[in-house]
Amino acid sequence: MLQGLDLPAAHLAPGLASYASDPAHSRGRRIGERAPATRTEYQRDRDRIVHSTAFRRLVYKTQVFLNHEGDLFRTRLTHSLEVAQLGRSIARSLRLNEDLVEAIALAHDLGHTPFGHAGQDALHECMSEFGGFEHNLQSLRVVDLLEERYPLFDGLNLTFETREGVLKHCSRNNARLLEAAEHVYADGQGGVGQRFLEAAQPSLEAQLCNLADEIAYNAHDIDDGIRSGLITLEQVRAVPLFNTYCEQALSAHAHLHQPAQARRLMYESIRLMLSDQVFAVIAATGEAIAQAGVESPGDVRRSVPLVVFGSDMQQRSAQLKSFLFAHLYRHPQVVHTMSQAKQVVRELFDLYCVRPGEMQAGFALRSQATQAATWDAGPPLQRSVADYIAGMTDRFASREHHRLTGQHLLTGAD
Numbered sequence: 001m002l003q004g005l006d007l008p009a010a011h012l013a014p015g016l017a018s019y020a021s022d023p024a025h026s027r028g029r030r031i032g033e034r035a036p037a038t039r040t041e042y043q044r045d046r047d048r049i050v051h052s053t054a055f056r057r058l059v060y061k062t063q064v065f066l067n068h069e070g071d072l073f074r075t076r077l078t079h080s081l082e083v084a085q086l087g088r089s090i091a092r093s094l095r096l097n098e099d100l101v102e103a104i105a106l107a108h109d110l111g112h113t114p115f116g117h118a119g120q121d122a123l124h125e126c127m128s129e130f131g132g133f134e135h136n137l138q139s140l141r142v143v144d145l146l147e148e149r150y151p152l153f154d155g156l157n158l159t160f161e162t163r164e165g166v167l168k169h170c171s172r173n174n175a176r177l178l179e180a181a182e183h184v185y186a187d188g189q190g191g192v193g194q195r196f197l198e199a200a201q202p203s204l205e206a207q208l209c210n211l212a213d214e215i216a217y218n219a220h221d222i223d224d225g226i227r228s229g230l231i232t233l234e235q236v237r238a239v240p241l242f243n244t245y246c247e248q249a250l251s252a253h254a255h256l257h258q259p260a261q262a263r264r265l266m267y268e269s270i271r272l273m274l275s276d277q278v279f280a281v282i283a284a285t286g287e288a289i290a291q292a293g294v295e296s297p298g299d300v301r302r303s304v305p306l307v308v309f310g311s312d313m314q315q316r317s318a319q320l321k322s323f324l325f326a327h328l329y330r331h332p333q334v335v336h337t338m339s340q341a342k343q344v345v346r347e348l349f350d351l352y353c354v355r356p357g358e359m360q361a362g363f364a365l366r367s368q369a370t371q372a373a374t375w376d377a378g379p380p381l382q383r384s385v386a387d388y389i390a391g392m393t394d395r396f397a398s399r400e401h402h403r404l405t406g407q408h409l410l411t412g413a414d
Contacts (some may be wrong), residue, residue, distance in 0.1 A: 002223065002241065008108070015095060015096065015163035015230075015256055016080075016095055016097060017096065018206060018277065018295050018296055019289065019294045019295060019296055019299060019300050020022065020095060020096045020097050020204065020297070020298060020383070021042075021096070021097045021100050021161050021203045021204070021205050021297055022067070022072065023041040023042045023043075023097070023099070023100070023159075024041075024162065025309065026041045026159045027159070027160035028041075028159065028160060029041075029157045029158065029159055029160075029191070030144075030153075030157060031152065031153045031157050033157065034179045040099060041077065041159050042097060042100040042103050042159065042161070042162065044100040045099075045100075045103040045108060045158045045159055045162040046099060046102050046103040046105075047112075047150075048156045048157075048158065048388065049103060049106045049107045049143070049156065049158075049267075050106060052142075052147050052149070052156060053147060054110040054111075054142045054143075054145075054146070054147060054391065055106065055107075057075075057255075057391065057393050058075060058076035058077035058080060058098070058109060058110070058112075059075055059076075059077040059078075059331050059390075060075065060337055060393035060394055060395055060396075061076040061077070061109075061113075061114055061116075061393055061394060062075065062076070062114065062115050062116040062119075062394050063075060063076060063079055063116060063221075063224070065222070069203055069281070073223060073227070073228070074220045074221075074223075074224055076109045076112055076147055076196055078220075079109065079217075079220065080105060080106050080108065080109055081106075081214060082216040082219075083108070083209065083212045084101070084102045084105035084221060085104040085217055086099040086107055086212040086278065087102065087105045087205075087208055087209050087212040088101055088102055089206055089278060090212065090278055090281055091205065093282045094204070094208075094285060094286065094289075095206060096204050096205050098164065098204040099214075100165070100203070101166075101205045101209060102206055102207055103158075103162045104162055104165030104166060104205060104209040105209050105212065105213075107139060107143060107158075107162065107165075107166050108136075108165070108166055108168065108209060108324065109139065109168070109257075110136070110138075110142045110166075111135045111136065111137070111138025111139030111140070111141060111142050111390060112135045112138075112139075112141045112390075113133075113138075113345065113389065113390045113392070114341075114343075114389075114392045114393055114394045114396070114397040115338065115341035115342075115344070115345065115394055115397070116338070117338075117343045118338035118339075118342050118345075119328055119341060119342070119345050119389075119397075120133065120134075120135050121342065121347065121390060122162065122341070122343075122345035122346050122349075123345055123386055123390065124340035124380075125346070126346055126349040126350075126371055126386070127382060127383075130379050130382040130383065130386075131383070132354065133386055133390070134169065134174075135167070135175060135390075136167055136168045136169050136170065137167070138386075138387075138390050139166050139167075139363075140162055140163060140166050140167050141387070142155070143155050143156045143158050143162075143163065143166060143392075144156075144163070144286070146387060149265050151207070154371075160191075161203055161205070161206075163192050164192045164195070164202050164203065164206060165202060165203065165205060165206035166210055167193075168206075170193060170196045171196075172196060172197060174193070175191075175193035175194070175196035175197050176193070176197065178191060178192060178193030179185070179191055179193045179194055179197065181400035184404075193288055195301065200301045200302065201220060201237070201240055201300060201301050201302075201303060201304070201305060201306070201352065202301070203297060203300060203301075204285075204289075204297075204300055204306060204307055205392045207283075207305060208285075208307045210307070211281060211307050211308075211309070214317070214321075215278070215281075215317075217275065218317060218320050218321060218324065219270050219274050221324050221328060222242065222266070222270060222324070223266065223267075223270060224403050225327075226266055226273055226330040230327075230328055230331045230333060230334065231327050231328055231331075233246075233262055233266055235306075235327060237389060238321050238323075238324070239319055239336065240316060240319060241316035241317060241319060241320045242250060242269060242273060242320060244273075245268075245269040245270075245272035245273045245276070246269040247274060249265055249268040249269050250265070252369070253268065256268065276313075277313060277317070280309055280310050281307065281308070281309060281310075281314040282310055283310065284308045284310035284313070285306060285308055286305045288304075288306045288307075288308055289306055292304065292306060293393050294306070328330045330365045337410070340409040340410055342408065343409060344398060344401045344409055344410065345389060345397070347401060347404075347405060347407035348389055348397065348401055348404070349385055349386070349389060349405050351374075351391070351405075352383060352385040352388065353381060353385055356381060356384075356385070357403060359384075359385070359388050360388075363384065363387075363388055394410075398410045
């Protein structure tokens with residue numbers, strides 16, 4: 001494996017800060033490959049992610065509103081693109097590695113189930129006696145094992161740094177399981193689970209993707225919530241953070257007071273909010289880096305979290321998040337639809353466990369054959385069923401449920 005997490009600035013790629021992740025000094029891939037001739041290692045990761053089957057499926061996977069509920073609502077794909085855009089903008093100002101940020105952002109939701117968090121919650125309940133289910137771990141499982149594109153290895157064989165960024169959360173028990181399977185890293189620094197056991201930090205690029213994810217969520221859920229009619233612009237203006245930018249937009253553009261301009265007012269307010277949040281992250285993170293005195297990626301890992309909002313923006317963003325949780329995510333219409341989605345997932349799980357032959361040809365056999373190659377210790381049948389369901393799009397899961405049960409719970413999903 002390639003080493004060099006603490007190389008001096010003279011060895012860094014042009015334009016990168018000394019604490020940024022340099023692809024020339026990546027810890028490498030689990031299976032050694034010849035270096036790419038025209039791309040960096042992180043660019044190769046990004047390209048592999050974009051061409052993966054799991055990435056294409058994101059276009060038909062839910063954020064808040066199910067795929068059939070409207071053509072203009074966000075999906076996991078458009079969300080991932082927005083996170084990548086925000087992440088790259090911030091990374092450029094902080095002189096971090098934009099390509100690594102983009103790769104992590106595009107891969108971070110590959111393990112999400114159909115039907116958003118409702119699908120994840122239902123699948124976790126189904127797997128509660130078999131090791132549970134968590135979408136961050138599933139995203140890692142997708143890129144490490146489930147993609148079948150290359151003749152010499154399963155998964156995408158991504159670099160350590162991209163894999164680490166994909167794994168946003170991890171319990172200590174799962175981290176220990178991961179480390180037991182990461183013996184391929186022979187440099188003595190541990191695998192992607194090690195930081196959870198040592199309370200260490202990931203790269204700044206990984207930290208940045210986590211925060212960009214939060215920024216994107218809040219902004220596009222305002223847009224989708226108002227578009228759906230479940231919340232109103234007037235309701236959101238009760239949130240101090242959003243109302244600040246709404247007032248700025250009205251002050252700069254008097255015609256936005258007209259009722260017919262309500263949509264433009266919403267978009268301009270969201271744009272101003274996003275810009276201010278980006279600037280807040282850049283300023284607060286730059287200050288945190290300077291105060292911590294970090295000079296290398298190794299210093300970053302031994303430090304406190306450094307990619308931050310700043311206390312004022314963090315508090316105001318938390319208020320917006322609480323508003324969306326109470327008024328949008330817990331709206332009776334959303335709760336009702338998600339309850340039906342959970343039923344679809346639970347019943348599919350039970351059916352496939354009893355009749356695994358109903359899954360696509362060879363899927364259960366493939367998953368069982370490769371079980372020993374992954375960190376997971378759950379029973380092969382149940383884990384392969386979880387893999388199968390997690391890979392479904394909203395509409396495929398709905399069609400499968402209808403085919404196997406005769407029920408049509410999610411009207412319009414076909």
